[in-house]
Amino acid sequence: MSMIEVRDVSRSFVLRRRSGRWRRTAHTVHAVSGLSFTVEPGEMVGYIGPNGAGKSTTIKMLTGILVPTGGTLTVAGLTPYVERTQLAQRIGVVFGQRTALWWDLPLRDSYELLQRIYRIPPARYRTNMATFTELLDLAELLDTPVRQLSLGQRMRGDIAAALLHDPDVVYLDEPTIGLDVVSKSKLREFLRQTNRERGLTVILTTHDLHDIEQLCSRVMVIDHGRLVFDGDLAALHAVGGARRTLVVDLSEPTDPITIPGAETVKVEGPRQWLAFPAEASAAPLVAAVAAAHDIADLSILEPDIEDVITRIYTSTPPPG
Amino acid sequence: MRATGSLWFAVAQRSFRRYSTYRAATLAGIFTNCVFGLIFCFVYIAVWNQNPDAGGYDRTDAITYVWLGQAMIMTVAVWNGGATDDLAARIKSGDVAVDLYRPVNLLGWYLASDLGRALFHLLTRGVAPTVFGAVIFDLRYPASTLTWVQFAVSAVLAVTVSFGVRMLVSASAFWLLDDTGIKNLAAVLAMFFSGLVVPLVLFPGWTRDLASVLPWASYLQVPADIWLGKHVGGDAWMALGFQALWTLVLLAFCHGVLQLANRKVVVQGG
Structure with a gap:
């Protein structure tokens, strides 16, 4: 048996806002809608x-101090x-x-x-x-x-x-x-x-x-x-389309590097940040940059979960 | 049942300890009670010199009443305060959510906590000023062991009645979020109708009859009259019954209000 079972749970709140001197209009806020998941022990x-x-x-x-407006949920069978x-x-x-x-x-x-x-x-x-x-x-x-x-x-x-x-x-x-x-x-x-x-x-x-x-x-x-x-x-x-980032320090400031398969996301003096798909190898990219420019130093940043989350947040349109 | 009793006892005990940590505040409070007791004594002496049996009290009764009043101020928390103020603060801050998910009865919890507090205030803010008053003036004391016992019961019931009133005031925060206004109103009503400023026995005509059936009469007038021997025999039991009845009515009302508050928070998500 699952420890937590949440099936199609929603919760909305009715807010009353003053819309005139005496008048108040009610409108509904959907805090949670159609939530379903299970968690195993x-x-x-x-x-x-x-x-x-x-x-x-x-x-x-889940603690029982709020009643859902729709759906069913159980925790530890209760x-x-x-x-x-x-x-x-x-x-x-x-x-x-x-x-x-x-x-x-x-x-x-x-x-x-x-x-x-x-x-x-x-x-x-x-x-x-x-x-x-x-x-x-x-x-x-x-x-x-x-x-x-x-x-x-x-x-x-x-x-x-x-x-x-x-x-x-x-x-x-x-x-x-x-x-x-x-x-x-x-x-x-x-x-x-x-x-x-x-x-x-x-x-x-x-x-x-x-x-x-x-x-x-x-x-x-x-x-x-x-x-x-x-x-x-x-x-x-x-899902978040994670990308790794190649950071190169060039010997002198230049225009943003353009290399197929990578995107230059930031330029700061002689330092440039090139994002590329996480699953691609960094070697050909480094070679391509080295062929065209004089590289003083380089490092590779692994995908940051924070970026991934930000992407997910910004890619989901608000409902309605 | 036994487990619950032990919980309430533990809660009361810790509430007592919690108040006992503020020693300077307690000493300052005792000093204030002594000063106000003296001021009231001089006023009452002037009144009773004019009218030696005003309201059926003689001068000694009146002076004793003053010190009993000083003793009960903090014990029953006439001007609010005590465990019920914690509830109002927790509603305002949202911490009451923590209270709600615990497998514990909210009313019992706060009552136990307030009783622990009241006992501390009785032993310090109650006893010390009374001893001070007894050193300076001739006071009247309960005439028999039975009267002492009846007074003790009456003092406990005074706290439970005032707890009921204060709890309702605090619970209003579930709807109003801030109970300051209602609290101020309740404090004025309590100060007036408890007989703290003017004993209820001095109220003229029907106002005296009205005041003596309101819950606030339980705060001071009833315990004082038992102490002074104004209620003897069956009368004393009637007076205790009056306090017990108000306790039951108010606690039942509190229970209902908390039930509603719970529904409001849990169902409406307030």
């Missing part, structure tokens, strides 16, 4: 899209908005910009409250606490009030809080937002390990594409409330 899926694409709306429906209380035992949620911890209390107290909220058996609670304290470096923080924690520390605290009751699925909404490079990589390592060891299903929404590249075997791209891509990273590159 143990998968780690990146869920990305520009602001306002419908990511948070989807997550809210219908979220109907069986929200049972589902809460099976899912963990981290909203990167909010905290599930109690602001004025030492970190430890939040966990003790969560133990009671989720009725975690004492033995289970102790093992989980021991594991997370070690893996997330929480030992020093347990007696510190949450309001005194740094953003990175708080995020680690929040991740532990979301996993304390052994959920089957965890939704991470921008877990690395605002973190420095070291904290990010530690967090990713922890998620990788937890996914591997506990078979945890992870849905990760992020704007940091390195999160996706390093964690997710599968990516779903949503734009204007519709799923515009669902597949692995390689397929994403193919």
Whole structure:
């Protein structure tokens, strides 16, 4: 059985806008329309899209705090908005910009409250606490009030809080937002390990594409409330028409180089950027440039997932 | 059931601890209560010198009433504040989403949290100014152990009634997003109808009858009258029953409102 099944789900909001002194006209906004996907147990899926694409709306429906206006969805065999209380035992949620911890209390107290909220058996609670304290470096923080924690520390605290009751699925909404490079990589390592060891299903929404590249075997791209891509990273590159870039430093500034099979995308003094299809070999291109110009130095940039995503976003027309 | 009880106890305990971390604020607050208590005492003494049994109180009753009033201000949170303010803030910031996906009853959670807070405020902002008042003035004390017990129950019910009122005020933020206006209105009503400024027993004619059946009478007038021995025997039980009834009505109302709010957020996506 799939962990998450979403079939033809849509969600629209009715907004009332003032259109005169007293008059208000209602108009409907489709936050998500015709969304369908399934996620298998143990998968780690990146869920990305520009602001306002419908990511948070989807997550809210998957936690049961928002009812879809159409379609069906189940998580761990439960219908979220109907069986929200049972589902809460099976899912963990981290909203990167909010905290599930109690602001004025030492970190430890939040966990003790969560133990009671989720009725975690004492033995289970102790093992989980021991594991997370070690893996997330929480030992020093347990007696510190949450309001005194740094953003990175708080995020680690929040991740532990979301996993304390052994959920089957965890939704991470921008877990690395605002973190420095070291904290990010530690967090990713922890998620990788937890996914591997506990078979945890992870849905990760992020704007940091390195999160996706390093964690997710599968990516779903949503734009204007519709799923515009669902597949692995390689397929994403193919769909996005990934290109590599040859960067050449010439001995002196010249006009943009014209060579068939490559496009000069940028010129900056003696340095030029030539984009070419990712699957083509760079050798003939280098040879062709060298034949016509004096090359001082060169390097090749691999396709950037960011570019790929941008291409997908800009190539999908807004519906209607 | 036992597990839930242990959760509520844990919540109340942590709420108590949370307020206890702000020591300077507590000391400053106690000082303020003492100063205002003194000012009120001088005013009341002037009144009762003119009319020695105004509202059926003698001078000692009146002075005792002042210190009970100072003790109850923060305990029942007359001017709002307490756990219910947290809810309003969380609605405004959207953090209430975190509360909603937890398998926990929102009303029970905030009630437990507010009771923990009230106990802290009773022990500090309640007891300290009263001791100060007792040092300076002759006060009246409950006449029997039974009265002490009845007063304790009445004080708890005072908190639950005020919690019900404050919860409704805070829950209005689900629709209004900002509850400041309603909060100010509620604070004025509570200050007036609780008898904090002028005891309800001094209200003239029908206004006294009206004020004594409104929920705010539970905040101060009822517990004070029990303390002063104005309600004895069956009368005292009736007074407690009055508070219990308002508690039930308000909590039922809160439950309904939260249910509606939940529907609004979940179904309409507000």
